[in-house]
Amino acid sequence: MNIISSKDISKEFIENIFKRASEFEERTKVETRLIASEQNDIAKGKILATIFYEPSTRTRMSFESAMIRLGGNVISASDMKNISSSKKGESLKDSAKVISNYCDVIAIRHNEKGAVEEFSKGSKVPVISAGDGANEHPTQALLDFYTIEKEKGTIDGLKIVLVGDLKYGRTVHSLSKLLKHYNVELYLVSPELLKMPEEIMSELAGLKIHTTENLSEVISEVDVLYMTRVQKERFENPFDYEKCKDAYIIDNEILKSAKKEMIIMHPLPRVNEIKEEVDLDSRAKYFKQAENAVYVRMAILEEVITNDGLRITN
Numbered sequence: 001m002n003i004i005s006s007k008d009i010s011k012e013f014i015e016n017i018f019k020r021a022s023e024f025e026e027r028t029k030v031e032t033r034l035i036a037s038e039q040n041d042i043a044k045g046k047i048l049a050t051i052f053y054e055p056s057t058r059t060r061m062s063f064e065s066a067m068i069r070l071g072g073n074v075i076s077a078s079d080m081k082n083i084s085s086s087k088k089g090e091s092l093k094d095s096a097k098v099i100s101n102y103c104d105v106i107a108i109r110h111n112e113k114g115a116v117e118e119f120s121k122g123s124k125v126p127v128i129s130a131g132d133g134a135n136e137h138p139t140q141a142l143l144d145f146y147t148i149e150k151e152k153g154t155i156d157g158l159k160i161v162l163v164g165d166l167k168y169g170r171t172v173h174s175l176s177k178l179l180k181h182y183n184v185e186l187y188l189v190s191p192e193l194l195k196m197p198e199e200i201m202s203e204l205a206g207l208k209i210h211t212t213e214n215l216s217e218v219i220s221e222v223d224v225l226y227m228t229r230v231q232k233e234r235f236e237n238p239f240d241y242e243k244c245k246d247a248y249i250i251d252n253e254i255l256k257s258a259k260k261e262m263i264i265m266h267p268l269p270r271v272n273e274i275k276e277e278v279d280l281d282s283r284a285k286y287f288k289q290a291e292n293a294v295y296v297r298m299a300i301l302e303e304v305i306t307n308d309g310l311r312i313t314n
Helices: 011-031 037-042 058-069 092-099 115-120 138-152 170-181 198-203 238-244 276-280 286-306
Strands: 047-052 073-077 105-110 127-132 159-163 185-189 208-212 224-227 263-265
Touching (some): 011 286, 047 092, 058 073, 058 105, 058 127, 058 286, 092 105, 127 138, 127 286, 138 170, 138 286, 159 170
Parallel strands (some): 047 105, 105 127, 185 208, 224 263
């Protein structure tokens, strides 16, 4: 069972992950330091390899924490670009053929679109995408949805606004592809240079969608505000980055127009698109979102490791 793209994830799979993640969250809160023996046995004797061609803090550490909490072990290559085999020009498939001898599941991040899928073709063990360039980040989308459901009690019927870098933002690409399973109203707010790619828009056929460059026009309407970082590393032209980097900034002033029960999310890291003063607002859920990554990835790893027959796709 590989997890490469959000488009291949079924609603049944989502609901199963949410159920188990919630159970892991409750158990961890109760036992704080002492994780239940049942959890410790789930991945006993199993090894997760975290293979990162791009830098990562939250994704890599939450995957590794999740595996350890399940009773498993971790081997890690956090700077894969500079490892000998990569520098010598080894193909992704060959790397996969070798690395999959040393572990039971692989979480991989790569800087190029499609690289994770290519890597999976050579692997003998399940491969989980931890992000590939500006393409996708499916496990982030699952933890984002988990956060929304936990905070709002539902996903159906919500008005959700995605703000900022919708062109290169792999988190919003994967998030969008999961929306096909829910009855939501979607608002897309970005500069013209960073609008949602047409291939992603085609995945959203059937949803009610509003597009604008002005966040102030829609902020009072929405239930979920999902901010993104304008990613300097994705721009070929530095002048384009300078044009876009401060297009949207969330502060206490703009939040005066928002619903009192709206939630604010961000995949992190942030630069200056959410001011620190917002951290004290009860609507700010981005650090809780980062915490939820552990519980959701515990559920994902359990599903992949036990492979009990539940299909990812419908």
